[in-house]
Amino acid sequence: xxxxxxxxxxxxxxxxxxxxxxxxxxxxxxxxxxxxxxxxxxxxxxxxxxxxxxxxxxxxxxxxxxxxxxxxxxxxxxxxxxxxxxxxxxxxxxxxxxxxxxxxxxxxxxxxxxxxxxxxxxxxxxxxxxxxxxxxxxxxxxxxxxxxxxxxxxxxxxxxxxxxxxxxxxxxxxxxxxxxxxxxxxxxxxxxxxxxxxxxxxxxxxxxxxxxxxxxxxxxxxx
Amino acid sequence: xxxxxxxxxxxxxxxxxxxxxxxxxxxxxxxxxxxxxxxxxxxxxxxxxxxxxxxxxxxxxxxxxxxxxxxxxxxxxxxxxxxxxxxxxxxxxxxxxxxxxxxxxxxxxxxxxxxxxxxxxxxxxxxxxxxxxxxxxxxxx
Numbered sequence: 001x002x003x004x005x006x007x008x009x010x011x012x013x014x015x016x017x018x019x020x021x022x023x024x025x026x027x028x029x030x031x032x033x034x035x036x037x038x039x040x041x042x043x044x045x046x047x048x049x050x051x052x053x054x055x056x057x058x059x060x061x062x063x064x065x066x067x068x069x070x071x072x073x074x075x076x077x078x079x080x081x082x083x084x085x086x087x088x089x090x091x092x093x094x095x096x097x098x099x100x101x102x103x104x105x106x107x108x109x110x111x112x113x114x115x116x117x118x119x120x121x122x123x124x125x126x127x128x129x130x131x132x133x134x135x136x137x138x139x140x141x142x143x144x145x146x147x148x149x150x151x152x153x154x155x156x157x158x159x160x161x162x163x164x165x166x167x168x169x170x171x172x173x174x175x176x177x178x179x180x181x182x183x184x185x186x187x188x189x190x191x192x193x194x195x196x197x198x199x200x201x202x203x204x205x206x207x208x209x210x211x212x213x214x215x216x217x218x219x220x221x222x223x
Numbered sequence: 224x225x226x227x228x229x230x231x232x233x234x235x236x237x238x239x240x241x242x243x244x245x246x247x248x249x250x251x252x253x254x255x256x257x258x259x260x261x262x263x264x265x266x267x268x269x270x271x272x273x274x275x276x277x278x279x280x281x282x283x284x285x286x287x288x289x290x291x292x293x294x295x296x297x298x299x300x301x302x303x304x305x306x307x308x309x310x311x312x313x314x315x316x317x318x319x320x321x322x323x324x325x326x327x328x329x330x331x332x333x334x335x336x337x338x339x340x341x342x343x344x345x346x347x348x349x350x351x352x353x354x355x356x357x358x359x360x361x362x363x364x
């Protein structure tokens with residue numbers, strides 16, 4: 001494929017390098033002459049000195065025959081214009097934009113640039129997923145808040161995964177009641193081997209909750 | 224008829240428009256990312272000054288885009304003006320929108336292909352000089 005990339009920052013540089021290594025034809029545009037000189041040392045003729053949000057610049061980059069245009073500058077207003085010119089003026093079949101301010105995702109979509117990538121949104125989503133996985137949910141408490149019923153989902157990398165229940169070093173004041181695996185509820189006998197995706201239901205004292213978390217899903221006992 | 228209006232960019236053009244319209248009694252909000260730009264306004268300027276970038280929807284909301292009747296984008300960046308203009312015209316359906324695009328080819332594209340109300344000072348200047356060169360009198364106003 002022929003791919004035109006606008007914006008020679010870190011994202012543009014590594015993207016160009018990666019796509020060239022995958023044997024795509026790539027042109028990278030930047031409007032900063034010093035940056036272009038540096039980029040050329042590594043990427044050679046793939047880099048051109050041109051303004052990617054001007055019609056002349058995109059023409060110089062051969063946009064008329066491009067299959068994809070990618071806007072990865074650090075300024076959302078520039079990325080918007082680059083994609084609109086690419087799609088509507090040069091009729092490039094696919095325009096992809098980096099979004100710096102997550103709030104602009106909706107605006108871009110409404111203005112016809114539906115394919116957007118936001119580093120911020122991706123990182124936030126990954127962190128949220130990670131935090132959710134680290135979570136141990138308290139289903140209920142009883143005996144004047146002294147005892148708690150806990151639920152946690154195991155995932156690959158948890159210390160308990162791959163071990164028999166009898167091998168897990170749980171605190172004394174804790175017992176696993178059942179393992180929910182798919183549609184089945186397994187009785188928590190000592191020889192049941194825990195798997196990623198298992199939902200573990202346990203009872204422990206309030207004080208030992210953090211230690212239970214550490215034994216099942218790892219991390220420092222903090223909660 | 225008195226209007227509520229937002230002017231983005233408090234440069235020479237933006238500040239001049241803001242002062243004149245404000246003196247005529249219009250309710251003017253002016254946005255600039257650089258607070259020092261507001262030094263161009265007189266101390267008795269009756270309008271509202273908002274510090275921030277005009278492509279940030281929250282800044283536009285703070286300047287009153289939900290109630291405004293007109294948006295003018297005259298920052299020094301064409302692409303900034305284009306984005307603000309499209310937010311105002313297509314997302315908020317503001318009745319009067321006008322943006323400055325210095326690049327004539329890009330202006331032509333947004334005018335005809337996208338339908339964004341815009342003007343090009345480069346073209347206007349060029350016409351002025353061409354008329355002056357041909358007729359010895361370029362004074363349009």
